[in-house]
Amino acid sequence: MERRNFVKVVGISAFAVSSTGFKLVETDGIISTNDPTSTDMLGPFFRKNAPIRHDLRYDGNTSEIPLKVIGKVFGTDSETPLSNVEIDVWHCDHKKHYDMDSDAFKCRGKLFTNENGEYWYKTFVPPPYQGRPKHIHYLIHKSETHQELVTQLYFKGDNKIKRNNWVKYPWDEKRILDIYTNADGMAEVQLDLYLELI
């Protein structure tokens, strides 16, 4: 069975087409799909030209939980890792502010997947703001092999996540991540991404 994209849902027919046209297949109450990672809004705070870096933390932030984010990027076959994929990540700082103009590009970074399709960065769990859940923005840039993906990462247990609001469809659930402690004793989440191939 595929590693990704399965969500327990009760009471759905064996085959269904979602409102976005993706095919859902049910096997013993498990919904699976071959769909790419679901999208989310870009929001108004994206900036181009963020520096390439693996650490988005900064001096002066001691109020939030240090966090490592890891993940692997695949094509929609769920098996082929995609290397050299360009990813922008960004989130608000500990004062709920997005750095839109400083040269520090605070809480922003550009990443590229390695030969195994892996990416990682260190940051902290951003605070919620303006009624939104805690979240980290992703822009995966289009290449010759895959389509662009705009999405967001959320955290399990965040009571600001409202059903039928930020998370509308069953497969959005896989972007709501468990925080666990890694071998280095650091809080960690894993967001694997599945890109639509060209």
Ligand SMILES: [Fe+2]
């Ligand atoms: Fe945001």
